Amino acid sequence: MPLSLSRLLIGRPVSNKEAQGHKLGIFSGLPAMGLDGLGSASYGPEAALTILAGTGTAGLAYIGPITWVILALLAILWFSYWQTIKAYPNNGGSYIVAKDNLGINAGLLAAAALMVDYMLNVAVGISAGIGALTSAIPELHAYTLYLCPTVLAVLTVLNLRGTREAGLAWSLPTYIFILTLGFIIAWGVFKAITTGGHPHPVVSPPETHQAVTAVSLWLLLRAFASGCSAMTGVEAVSNGISAFRDPPVKHARATLSAIVLILGLLLLGIAHLAAAYGISAMDQSKDGYQSVLSQLVKAVYGRGWFYDLTITSVLAVLCLSANTSFVDFPRMCRLVARDGFLPRGFAVPGRRLVCSVGILFLTLGSGGLLVAFDGITDRLIPLFAIGAFLSFTMSQSGMAAHWWRAQRKTSGTDARPLSATRGRAKLAINGGGAVATGIALGIILIAKFTDGAWLTIIIIPCTVLLLKIVRHYYDQDDRQLRWETQRSIDLRDHGKPVALVPIKRWDRLSRNAVEYALRLTPDLIALHATTLDGPEAEREETSLKQEWRKFVEEPACEAGLPAPRLLLMPSHFRSVTAPFLKGIEHIQKRLPGRPVMIVLPELVEGRWWGYMMHTHRERRLRAQLLRYGGKRIAVVSVPWQLKPQTPRQGLAQEEPSEPVDKACRHGIRLNTQP
């Protein structure tokens, strides 16, 4: 098996027809689409608490109200996406919604925001997951920057294998995550209620820092802006409706509802218990770091196997929440590439029905982010929420425009006319969503500007520009290939080309090429480039000339063909291409207007290590000839398969299967053709 390594890693090729089998239901959709959203529960509250940490215990009281605001926003998003799913049952990602309703520029803006968002999601998911791990095993803290790329590599390989495997692989941790965390919250709330709001922690969280700043509106806004990262990933379902089983709208809506409900409960519970137990955020870049969830589980239930299980599932869910991006990023890139705004490679589905280029691009981008920000979650968060909220806003505005237009032509050509009331309600919901997410975006932008949000503000427009440049490139390409003059083939000039065959020495390889060339055209010139100097070169030339006369010229003349010529050309610069370009020039001077066809004998080596044994000059030669050889040339590769010499299959037995002999067995009837 020549491709066994990639087969082992990536799996067997998957047929188009198998695509249907890869579809998701609610139970499998929740992990596949919801990991990002649910995983946010562990870094969102922590991000808000990090901002509040400077105020000591005073600020901790505000985590509750901030969370309620976030939940209100979440509810608005739920309503909005509920509608989007119905209106765009074929993947209503922000890109499509914005492009369809607000024009291509808005679409590209949404696409760029999402691309940045997806990359950050991978980086944040992995860094927060490793944060959970190093909370549990502090000895691993020093290896943060080695652990992150490892997780990224594993995710990449799993995703190159395709969505379904991925979905199955993470269902278990997702449900363990929901169950264990749900139990901890329920148990903690029960204890808090029974103790009158002041439960006694099993393991006390580290002392809260002394207040170094006062609580201010500005601080609360910043905490809200950080906390908004808890909402990222909610849009995943609307981007991937086509991945759901029939009827997709129903399954997608149910999955969305489940995600939003669980996320809301988790956020509320975490905020409530953090305030009740006095748990604050710690600095991930310092030794002894404990994530908020780790402190929370310890405080409510203590260390033990349950702690280990919970933290393991948090680690798994966080690392795997990156998976949402791995599902959505390539899918969106494919849509953008189909519109010509990304290189075509992004639109080519790989062997396993996923777009490999998109996956690898995502890996590179998020890997770069992890390295650039040292794998510290808190440094990535400020950049994160912007992309997500910009895409929320674009999507909601697009939907609002959609309903606005639909309402104006209610009695028009629209297939399913809307009643004025229902239409207005839909417009209000999506319009309200757009305004709410827009305001949140503004707050995040202002509050996080100096913390890194400025970077996002530079990157997103640059990405839009790049996308437009790509499209411009393809437009230019297409203009060259498109028709302006005649479209039918032109057979007025229909002369045979002159064949130019490079000959290193007279062996089977050369003979094979010469014979093939003589099938195609009677005019043949062989080219021998001499790289040697002195007597050695002369001896070689003389013997080659003799062989040529005897083994080529004479048989050709006997068969009534013009005598193939042998051209010797010195190569002073040991360049592979130069003598050929000279040879082409030579032919074009002597036989003006005749096209030239370079016939390259090519040794084909089936074994991967055999590849290293050859210089592969003919590949470079072909590429350079195609590039510099002018318009009227073509390059013909005539293969000669090298066979490994196994004992049971010696050369003697293979001899008869050589091209010419085989043809003879089939009779020479072939020779008599029009």
Add this chain to the structure above:
Amino acid sequence: MPLSLSRLLIGRPVSNKEAQGHKLGIFSGLPAMGLDGLGSASYGPEAALTILAGTGTAGLAYIGPITWVILALLAILWFSYWQTIKAYPNNGGSYIVAKDNLGINAGLLAAAALMVDYMLNVAVGISAGIGALTSAIPELHAYTLYLCPTVLAVLTVLNLRGTREAGLAWSLPTYIFILTLGFIIAWGVFKAITTGGHPHPVVSPPETHQAVTAVSLWLLLRAFASGCSAMTGVEAVSNGISAFRDPPVKHARATLSAIVLILGLLLLGIAHLAAAYGISAMDQSKDGYQSVLSQLVKAVYGRGWFYDLTITSVLAVLCLSANTSFVDFPRMCRLVARDGFLPRGFAVPGRRLVCSVGILFLTLGSGGLLVAFDGITDRLIPLFAIGAFLSFTMSQSGMAAHWWRAQRKTSGTDARPLSATRGRAKLAINGGGAVATGIALGIILIAKFTDGAWLTIIIIPCTVLLLKIVRHYYDQDDRQLRWETQRSIDLRDHGKPVALVPIKRWDRLSRNAVEYALRLTPDLIALHATTLDGPEAEREETSLKQEWRKFVEEPACEAGLPAPRLLLMPSHFRSVTAPFLKGIEHIQKRLPGRPVMIVLPELVEGRWWGYMMHTHRERRLRAQLLRYGGKRIAVVSVPWQLKPQTPRQGLAQEEPSEPVDKACRHGIRLNTQP
């Protein structure tokens, strides 16, 4: 300029004729060939002192006698190589000498030893150089592992540019090294004599450690074995005689003598002063490390600009001593590759007359060694001397066999008969050299076995085995290409192939390919692989069929050609190759025995970034077709050059230069050929 980056780094291509101008004289040969030998002066004595360090001041007294033994060996080597240079004026490297006189296995053993030796020389030179640097600037000590690869990269680029530039670039540091170190030694010896052997150091060297082991014969043998690394590099001249100006033998001998003389004086002076000033070796892996030379210069002359100059030249010479390997390693690999024991890539001279593959291979190997041994000189030394002394021994034994044979046929056919006495003297010198270096090799092997020499003992035979496997591979290849049956071309089966043209859509690219294919053969089948499903695919197919009929079939029939057919083939696995293999099968079933020619239209993009914009399916397709397509196929690449759309050169002006139009300008006379 498309290749401007590589041109900037590597320089313009150099013609074969310029080779003569790159030759060395004595003055330029001393740095080019002697850097390795001279550089050894700084790590050889230090390596011996490292072993003696454990014995405190007691062992320091033995550095003198050990050095004298080393000098005696050095003198023997001088005599031996003096003869070798004359006997092998065309590069008498150990490989050639051993191969010619002792057979191919001995030659390969010498080659393997040398390959290991050269790699270690690069690693040791760089690590010792960085050791000198960190002695002078202790702050840099922590960056040892970053500095080493940087130096390696700079050396690689300089050497890819070619030998002469390299020689010029390091002449200055070499001569400064010799002059400053010579001055220090002379001044130190003068002070030692005037103070009765007990000079007062300007800057006291660090306290010698307390004795932890007693002086024993075993310890002295180990010190000698380590000290032998001071002799490495002496063979460089005999490997590179052809690099010298005419008369090469005279220049090579003079250079060899100069190197040996200077090296001997340096070794003697360093040993003498180390004992007089009580300077011992320190541990390079510890902070505060000071190389022996650094301590010596400080003790004799103190710190100041002269110290800085000396240490800078030591640094430069040590780092550049690696250059000897960069000159010799690719040259030897080329000889070995020409004999078929290394992949052919090693024998291809690059644009600048140097063998790039060999240089890059050396860089990789020595880089690996630097990383594996943490860039610590002392850990590399035990492996180092083995390769050098094995190759010395092979070379000397080979020369002894040479004289032995020459003597036996003194009156025979030999061009220059030897007098019996002179012949016996030569035999004695080389035989004595072989015995002496053989004994030294044995001592080094035993004394250094557990310190890492065992590794060399494993690596060298493995390398020999690999070399033989490579040769076996080429022998098998050659057996397939060599003649056993008829050598002249066979024109009995001479039928035209059937052309198979992949068509994505009907555009200029496709038209170009179809037109070219129809020049070569009248039988043409176009293949459209459908990757889409559903109504979209059907619509596409219908329109393509119509276009095909109108724009291809009709004109072809009018011109009296058989109607080119359009074949639609679904591609369930989105594989690029599968439909073509099926197409080939289809043709071979319907038209048995007819060869198939796949005509691939290829977009040629001149700009490097444009490369990323295309999927390059046709390259993968071509490679896979050549590999799996069977024996009777060939692949024709028909290029279509994409032109960047500059304002002054619009599409409208370029239109007439299209292939067909250009041909029309040349007249249709082309159409009338035999």
